[in-house]
Amino acid sequence: MRRLVAEGLEQGAVGLSSGLTYTPGRYAGNAELTELCRVVASYGGYYCPHHRSYGAGALEAYAETVELARRAGCALHLAHATMNFGVNEGRAPELLALLDEALAAGADVTLDTYPYTAGCTTLVALLPGWAGEGGPEEILRRLTDEGTAERIRHDLEEGGSDGCHGVPVDWDTVEVSGVGSAALDVYVGRTVRESAALRGETPWTTARRLLVEDRLATTVLQHVGHEENVRAIMRHRVHTGGSDGILRGAKPHPRAYGTFPQYLGRYVRESGVLSLESCVAHLTGRPAARLRLPDRGLVREGYRADLVLFDPRTVAAGSTYDAPRTPPTGIPYVLVDGRFVLEDGRRTDVLAGRAVRRTPVSG
């Protein structure tokens, strides 16, 4: 694994990510992750994990990551750093205190958030880790076996499965955003509980049917965030904007199309949570610095002209939960590497983007 990580970094990767509530990432222990992070550190890359929990035990999961990075001597970026579910209401200051403590001790740590309260994942991801063992066919087999399916239901609804962040699932918060099979379109845009009520069955029966009939392809929104947490975290001095967008499905999360104008419209102009200047830094210079891009992220002579020209009085995310693919407003011009890809609000046929690779550490 160390050799594979080194190979990826040699080829231009900027770091290592991990999905610690997902199969198979969840099976990785901290000792092996620390070893891999040592390799990442030797290339000047950074570690960017999806943590072991964003619900019960979220704070412990963040602390564990900070400690892991410290031991490995590796830079750290906390991905989509949220504090979700009822258990974390109003607890953002505890995460920020943890962050400040690490920064004061000299850690190279940053974080990003998306400016919305809903999360987005797959329905199958909510199941307990043990149910994922052996891959998709094994999961489907467990779901169609009455006894095993009942154990899964118990973990999900009563115990709080690790896939659902240790919190018993509330089917009112789980909204279907996309299905693989067109025959299941009727579920899209409704919560699991709503669909269950329409069918006169329990939410678990509906969820289980969906998983089996859609062969695990269902994507969901999870309405489990807290606005005051989102606002508190986005104000931190090492925060960057991030979309964490998933484009799949008929009704994807609006963040996939709206994250950046949402920051500028809702959180700068409408609510004043961030100043315009600071927000622009969160969305440009800071992420470029985290990625160690030597010639991007600032408007400066000799830099690549990646420019977004927006009107601060009108810029807004057009996308909503109901119409998630609506383009933003108030952005008349976009240049990629000095070439117009959006001109007078219209797309040109210029394809100026290209892969950007890690800048090797000098010396």
Ligand SMILES: [Zn+2]
């Ligand atoms: Zn994630």
